[in-house]
Amino acid sequence: MxxxxxxxxxxxxxxIMFSFSQCSSQKKLQETAPVKLxxxxxxxxxxxxxxxxxxxxxxxxxxxxxxxxxxxDSVYFRGRSxxxxxxxxxxxxxxxxxxxxVNEKYDLVMSSDPKQEYGxxxxxxxxxxxxxxxxxxxxVSYTEGKKTKYFKIDEVEEKAxxxxxxxxxx
Numbered sequence: 001m002x003x004x005x006x007x008x009x010x011x012x013x014x015x016i017m018f019s020f021s022q023c024s025s026q027k028k029l030q031e032t033a034p035v036k037l038x039x040x041x042x043x044x045x046x047x048x049x050x051x052x053x054x055x056x057x058x059x060x061x062x063x064x065x066x067x068x069x070x071x072x073d074s075v076y077f078r079g080r081s082x083x084x085x086x087x088x089x090x091x092x093x094x095x096x097x098x099x100x101x102v103n104e105k106y107d108l109v110m111s112s113d114p115k116q117e118y119g120x121x122x123x124x125x126x127x128x129x130x131x132x133x134x135x136x137x138x139x140v141s142y143t144e145g146k147k148t149k150y151f152k153i154d155e156v157e158e159k160a161x162x163x164x165x166x167x168x169x170x
Contacts, residue, residue, distance in 0.1 A: 027130045027139075033151045034070045034142060036063040041157040042077070044100075048164035053099060058083070058138060058156065060094040076129045077138040077156070080145050084140070094140075 036060040046054040058077050068074065074083050075096035082096040109117050131139050138158050142149055 027150050029139065030149050030151045033140070033153075034071070034144060034149075035066045037061065037153065038063060039157060040138065040153045040155075041159050043159045043162055046164050054101075055097060055099045058082075058096040058098070059152070060138075060140065061094070062092050062094065065091045066142075070142055072140055073141045073148070074141045075138050076131050076133065076141070079129060079132070080127060081129055089119060145155040 007159040040058065040060045042056055043055050044054070046052075046147050060075065061071070062072075070168070072094050074081055075094075077096065077098065080098050082098050084094040084096050086092075086094055095160055109120055111117055131150075131152075133139065133152075136154075136158070138153050138156050139150050140153065142151070
């Protein structure tokens with residue numbers, strides 16, 4: 001009887017400790033953004049040449065450049081994450097760039113001989129982001145001092161796609 005109780009305790013105690021550790025790994029969202037934001041939007045694009053690539057860019061405009069203690073780092077959007085960047089001429093517009101596979105060049109060899117398929121790339125694993133988001137929501141990670149924090153943008157407007165450049169007439 002005593003042995004059964006000890007074995008049960010040894011099994012249940014780690015399970016309880018593991019369940020509590022999962023709570024602390026959940027990312028906590030801040031109630032408000034650390035900077036004043038304008039309307040965030042996203043836009044899809046496709047290169048004009050076949051195999052030239054495609055993607056979605058998300059634009060997060062801020063009304064004033066953030067304090068030096070606050071650095072907007074990355075964005076989580078539609079199940080993926082990307083680093084945020086600014087352009088030197090406009091430090092109040094943050095851009096996250098996500099490449100998609102719509103117009104990607106495929107170099108795939110299919111053969112009955114496995115040796116001929118050796119150079120094929122293996123499919124990329126899809127990343128798992130730590131947030132449950134709707135299609136029009138994103139989460140921005142930022143650092144304040146040495147702490148990483150997160151805030152959510154509820155309404156990301158989807159603007160019309162950027163048309164591919166047209167070929168020159170000959």
